[in-house]
Amino acid sequence: MKKQLPPGQFETEKWPILHTGDVPEFNEITWNFRLFGEVKEEKSLSHKEIMELPKTISNVNMHCVTTWSKFDTTFEGIALRELLKFVEMNEGVKYIKIYGYFNGDRFGYSANLPLEPLLGDDSLFVYRWKDKNHDWQDIDPKHGYPLRFIPPEVFYLWKGSKWVSGIEFMKVDEAGFWEERGYSMTANPFKEERYR
Numbered sequence: 001m002k003k004q005l006p007p008g009q010f011e012t013e014k015w016p017i018l019h020t021g022d023v024p025e026f027n028e029i030t031w032n033f034r035l036f037g038e039v040k041e042e043k044s045l046s047h048k049e050i051m052e053l054p055k056t057i058s059n060v061n062m063h064c065v066t067t068w069s070k071f072d073t074t075f076e077g078i079a080l081r082e083l084l085k086f087v088e089m090n091e092g093v094k095y096i097k098i099y100g101y102f103n104g105d106r107f108g109y110s111a112n113l114p115l116e117p118l119l120g121d122d123s124l125f126v127y128r129w130k131d132k133n134h135d136w137q138d139i140d141p142k143h144g145y146p147l148r149f150i151p152p153e154v155f156y157l158w159k160g161s162k163w164v165s166g167i168e169f170m171k172v173d174e175a176g177f178w179e180e181r182g183y184s185m186t187a188n189p190f191k192e193e194r195y196r
């Protein structure tokens with residue numbers, strides 16, 4: 001995969017851990033993934049249902065707004081487009097918000113994204129990874145186990161919600177957790193869109 005360092009970034013071989021709040025404990029019984037918002041009918045998927053979906057393996061570069069970039073991590077996960085098959089979106093849906101856990105609230109973290117650039121193999125809800133220094137292994141709880149989103153590299157990594165809980169479908173772009181706190185709505189590392 002192409003290796004281009006966005007402006008103001010440096011390369012790291014380690015995978016740093018960055019989030020606010022505590023790390024939730026995974027409970028397979030209560031865990032679910034909700035598809036809601038501008039859809040004809042909401043849908044909720046169990047962990048088992050998610051894990052039975054077709055899997056995609058992709059190499060993705062990660063760019064964190066705190067200036068580290070990690071190239072060429074191989075992820076195994078469920079492509080976002082697989083999840084779209086479970087809902088009929090209302091006309092005019094152009095944005096989504098991907099929710100995750102924050103301090104006891106399953107929907108306390110979120111990040112907004114345009115839907116159109118997320119239909120490829122590099123928009124994954126991941127549970128396993130490897131790289132040149134690490135063999136295949138589960139995503140660590142600190143990185144978002146049992147399921148976390150990894151966005152395409154044209155978005156800073158804060159758009160990659162950990163401990164995901166669902167997707168909200170939207171006609172209008174709405175700010176998520178960091179976007180409400182002054183970070184960019186569009187967040188393209190190659191255009192250095194850090195703040196707004």
Ligand SMILES: Nc1nc2c(c(=O)[nH]1)N[C@H]1C(S)=C(S)[C@@H](COP(=O)(O)O)O[C@H]1N2
Pocket residue numbers: 015016017018019020021064065100101102109142143144157158159160161162163
């Ligand atoms: N639920 C949740 N997801 C989150 C965050 C968070 O605080 N809570 N932090 C984000 C930020 S700011 C970054 S840079 C990445 C870091 O992912 P990593 O710790 O796996 O490197 O997770 C993102 N996903």
Ligand SMILES: [Mo]
Pocket residue numbers: 018064065066157158
């Ligand atoms: Mo971040």
